[in-house]
Amino acid sequence: xxxxxxxxxxxxxxxxxxxxxxxxxxxxxxxxxxxxxxxxxxxxxxxxxxxxxxxxxxxxxxxxxxxxxxxxxxxxxxxxxxxxxxxxxxxxxxxxxxxxxxxxxxxxxxxxxxxxxxxxxxxxxxxxxxxxxxxxxxxxxxxxxxxxxxxxxxxxxxxxxxxxxxxxxxxxxxxxxxxxxxxxxxxxxxxxxxxxxxxxxxxx
Amino acid sequence: xxxxxxxxxxxxxxxxxxxxxxxxxxxxxxxxxxxxxxxxxxxxxxxxxxxxxxxxxxxxxxxxxxxxxxxxxxxxxxxxxxxxxxxxxxxxxxxxxxxxxxxxxxxxxxxxxxxxxxxxxxxxxxxxxxxxxxxxxxxxxxxxxxxxxxxxxxxxxxxxxxxxxxxxxxxxxxxxxxxxxxxxxxxxxxxxxxxxxxxxxxxxxxxxxxxxxxxxxxxxxxxxxxxxxxxxxxxxxxxxxxxxxxxxxxxxxxxxxxxxxxxxxxxxxxxxxxxxxxxxxxxxxxxxxxxxxxxxxxxxxxxxxxxxxxxxxxxxxxxxxxxxxxxxxxxxxxxx
Numbered sequence: 157x158x159x160x161x162x163x164x165x166x167x168x169x170x171x172x173x174x175x176x177x178x179x180x181x182x183x184x185x186x187x188x189x190x191x192x193x194x195x196x197x198x199x200x201x202x203x204x205x206x207x208x209x210x211x212x213x214x215x216x217x218x219x220x221x222x223x224x225x226x227x228x229x230x231x232x233x234x235x236x237x238x239x240x241x242x243x244x245x246x247x248x249x250x251x252x253x254x255x256x257x258x259x260x261x262x263x264x265x266x267x268x269x270x271x272x273x274x275x276x277x278x279x280x281x282x283x284x285x286x287x288x289x290x291x292x293x294x295x296x297x298x299x300x301x302x303x304x305x306x307x308x309x310x311x312x313x314x315x316x317x318x319x320x321x322x323x324x325x326x327x328x329x330x331x332x333x334x335x336x337x338x339x340x341x342x343x344x345x346x347x348x349x350x351x352x353x354x355x356x357x358x359x360x
Numbered sequence: 361x362x363x364x365x366x367x368x369x370x371x372x373x374x375x376x377x378x379x380x381x382x383x384x385x386x387x388x389x390x391x392x393x394x395x396x397x398x399x400x401x402x403x404x405x406x407x408x409x410x411x412x413x414x415x416x417x418x419x420x421x422x423x424x425x426x427x428x429x430x431x432x433x434x435x436x437x438x439x440x441x442x443x444x445x446x447x448x449x450x451x452x453x454x455x456x457x458x459x460x461x462x463x464x465x466x467x468x469x470x471x472x473x474x475x476x477x478x479x480x481x482x483x484x485x486x487x488x489x490x491x492x493x494x495x496x497x498x499x500x501x502x503x504x505x506x507x508x509x510x511x512x513x514x515x516x517x518x519x520x521x522x523x524x525x526x527x528x529x530x531x532x533x534x535x536x537x538x539x540x541x542x543x544x545x546x547x548x549x550x551x552x553x554x555x556x557x558x559x560x561x562x563x564x565x566x567x568x569x570x571x572x573x574x575x576x577x578x579x580x581x582x583x584x585x586x587x588x589x590x591x592x593x594x595x596x597x598x599x600x601x602x603x604x605x606x607x608x609x610x611x612x613x614x615x616x617x618x619x620x621x622x623x624x625x626x627x628x629x630x631x632x633x634x635x636x637x638x639x640x641x642x643x644x645x646x647x648x649x650x651x652x653x654x655x656x657x658x659x660x661x662x663x664x665x666x667x668x669x670x671x672x673x674x675x676x677x678x679x680x681x682x683x684x685x686x687x688x689x690x691x692x693x694x695x696x
Contacts, residue, residue, distance in 0.1 A: 182441075184444075184497060185444075188444070188494070191490070207474065207475060207476045208475075208476055208479070211476050211479035211480055211482075211483050212479070214483040214486075214487070215479065215482060215483045215486060215523075218483075218486075218487060219483060219486030219487060219489075219519070220486070220516065220519075223489055223490075223493070223512060223516055224516075226490075226493055226497075226512075227493070227509070227512055227513075230493070230497050230505075230508075230509075231509070289475045290475060290476070291475065291476065291536055333664075334664065336668075
C-alpha cells in the first residue's frame with residue numbers, strides 16, 4: 157500500500173515537472189524542473205529495485221548533463237518572450253510529430269506485451285541472475301553476451317568526444333597564455349643581468 | 361495485519377527515527393566545533409590565540425555565533441528570484457545531511473546499508489553544485505554569478521578524477537557496498553599502490569568543497585564573497601553549515617575508502633576493544649586537520665592553474681591508475 161502511494165507520488169511529480177519544463181516562462185526554471193523530473197525518475201527506478209540504474213541516472217544526468225544545461229542556459233541572454241511570439245504557428249507540426257511518436261510507442265509496446273517469448277524473459281532475463289545484486293547482474297550480461305554492442309557504444313562516444321574537441325580546439329592568435337614549460341625552462345642567467353652601478357651614475 | 365505486527369513496525373520506525381536524530385545532531389555538533397577547531401588551528405599556526413572569551417577556552421563561541429546569526433535580519437535583494445534564492449541554501453544543507461544515511465560509522469551502525477552505497481555518495485556529492493549555482497543565479501548580482509560559474513566548472517572538473525579514483529578502490533575491493541569496502545582485505549602492496557590515489561583524492565576533495573587553496577568561488581580579493589555575497593543571517597548560516605558539513609562528509613568518505621573506516625589503524629587487532637566509532641571519528645578528524653592545515657599554509661590558486669591541475673594532470677594520472685590497477689589485479693590473480 158505504501159509502495160503504491162510512493163509510486164503515485166513520484167509519478168505525479170515526474171509528470172507535473174515534465175509538464176512545467178515546457179511551460180515555464182523562465183528557461184532556468186525549466187532546467188530546474190527537468191532536474192526534478194530526473195530525480196523522480198530515479199525514485200521510480202529505486203521502487204522497481206533497479207538501484208544501480210537509479211544512481212547512474214542521478215550521477216550522469218543530474219550531476220553532469222543538467223549542470224552543463226544550467227550553465228549554458230544561465231549564461232544565455234535571450235529574450236524568450238520575443239522568441240515565443242511566432243511559436244504558435246509550429247504547433248500543428250509539433251502535434252503531428254508527437255502523435256506519430258505516440259502511435260509508434262503504443263505499437264511497439266503492445267507487440268512486445270503480447271509476445272509470449274518476451275513475457276517469459278520479462279520475469280527472469282537470464283537464469284541465475286535473480287539472486288545476484290543489480291551491479292553483478294548487469295555486469296554479467298553486459299560484458300559477456302553484449303560485449304560487442306557495449307564496445308561499439310564506447311567507440312561511438314569516443315568519436316563524439318574527439319569530434320567535439322576537434323570542433324572547438326583552435327589556435328587563437330594574440331592570446332598571451334602562460335606557457336608553463338618555457339617558464340620552468342628559464343634560467344637566472346638568461347632572465348636577468350646583474351650590473352654594478354656606480355653611485356650617482358645611474359644605468360644608461 | 362495483527363496488532364503485534366503493527367507494534368513491531370512502529371518500534372522499527374521509532375528506532376530508525378532515533379538513529380536519524382542522533383546522526384543529525386552529531387553532524388551538527390561536529391560542524392559547530394569544526395568552526396571552532398578551524399579558528400583555533402589557524403590561530404595556532406599564525407601564533408594567535410583564536411577564540412578565548414566565550415566560555416572556558418572559548419568553547420561556547422560556536423553557540424554564540426549561531427545565536428548571533430539567528431537573531432539577525434534576513435535580507436532578500438529586491439531583484440532576486442525569491443524562491444530559488446531561498447531554496448539554494450536549503451538544498452546545499454539538506455544534501456550534506458542526506459548523504460550520511462549510507463556512511464558506516466561503526467560495525468553495525470549504518471542507517472541504510474545499500475548495495476550501491478558508494479554510487480549514492482558520489483551522486484549526492486555531485487549534486488552539491490546545484491545549491492551554489494542556484495545561489496549565484498538567483499542573487500541577480502555580478503559577483504554572485506561569477507562565483508556560481510566558477511564553482512560549477514570547478515566542481516564538475518574535479519568530480520571526474522574523483523570518480524576515477526573511486527573506480528580504483530572499487531576494483532580492489534570488489535563491492536559497491538561501503539561496509540564491504542571497509543571490510544575488504546587489503547594486502548600491503550595494494551595499500552602502497554593506492555597511496556598516490558589517496559593523495560590525489562585529498563586534493564580533489566579540497567577543490568570539491570571549495571576550500572583553500574581552491575576557494576576561488578568565494579575569492580574575497582576578486583569577487584568579494586562569490587556566490588554568497590547577497591546572503592545574510594539564517595540563509596548565510598545554512599550555507600556555512602552546509603559547507604562545513606560537506607567537509608566532514610568528504611573526510612568521512614576518504615576515511616571509508618582509504619583509511620579503513622571504523623577498523624583500528626594498521627590492522628592492530630589488540631585495539632579491537634575500542635569502539636569503532638572512536639576510530640572513525642579520529643580518522644575523520646585527521647583528514648579535517650589536513651583541510652585546516654592546507655588553508656593556513658597555501659596561497660590561493662589562479663583559475664587557469666586550477667583547471668590545468670584538474671584536467672591536464674589529475675585526469676590522465678587517475679585514468680592511467682585505473683588501467684594500471686585493473687592490469688595489476690589481473691596479472692597477480694588478485695581480483696576480489
